[in-house]
Amino acid sequence: MLKLIPFRSKPGPLRQKLHTHVALTGVERTFPPSDIIVSKTCPKGVITYANKVFLDVARLTESQVVGAAHSVVRHPDMPRAVFALMWSRLQAGQEIFAYVLNMTSCGDHYWVHAHVTPSFGADGQIIGYHSNRRVPDRSAVDTVAPIYRELKAIEDRAANRADGLKSSVERLNSILRDAGVSYDQYVFSLAS
Template identity: 70%
Template sequence: MLSRVAPTGVERRFPETDIIVSKTDLKGTITYANRVFLDVAGLTEREVIGAPHSFLRHPDMPRAVFALLWERLTAGKEIFAYVVNLAANGDHYWVHAHVTPTFAASGAIVGFHSNRRVPNADAVEKIKPIYRKLRDIEDTSANRADGLAQSRAHLNAILAQAGVTYDQFVFSLAS
């Protein structure tokens, strides 16, 4: 498994025509990564297969967003999200992720599939201060559980104030 690297503050970009694809098992362990994923992340297939997808998590990414992601996926629903990831050297890259459960013929969830595209630049600029606020809440709370709960409550308040669902909110950022 890869060790954590410190963020460099350098943003990586990839062509708008490229799609980053990965598959995981039920615990988020990577079982497949396409060439675009490997190139953008600066990793080899040997380094990622069998590794937890969370090793790519950038420290600026709110835990509340991942909690929502896992909640939706384990309920059998898809989710779209703006995500900032770390590359192997500490550079970062933003993606607009579409993550879906993978179902067996029996209907049981057997894993997850993620397609990630180049995000709309305006949407990323709109989500950055929101994510920063969510991280501030998480980082300054008395403990991790309280921080996550307070961050989720803040995200829910943003959605309620806007009168939109999470999905509507995500798609509204690009307009």
């Protein structure tokens, strides 16, 4: 059963600009399977490092990214339930693998198979997060995309954001329960 820990963060100005002024193009970008997108954030999710692959795929510059919330690349069609699960795991000191739909600065989109893990200081406290993202198998995207559309529709239909998130998480739990697997087992079953 997925448990949620509330996480609140205000979107930075760049995220507001991307989501306010950039129309979605419907164009999917990809990157070579040998490339890895890497980023690091502080505990609040503000980017402290992004590699060249990240910058190239997202069509952003280092000065636009460093200091911005990682949500700068969040696609509006990505269900909040997946991010709630991600933050819940990370804040509990656990790693997570997830399929994520991201958006570029020009409105294109790209899918990633993300591995996000907490970084710990000498005192054992979380000092940030490290993420490696690879190109996912197309079959995994084809399986996950309709589920994400369903979860997002549940969130959008709700009377308020909190109810939408709760209902979406309940549906995700139901999908996993019906499949007889945990979230991790489900994600790993899609990777080849």
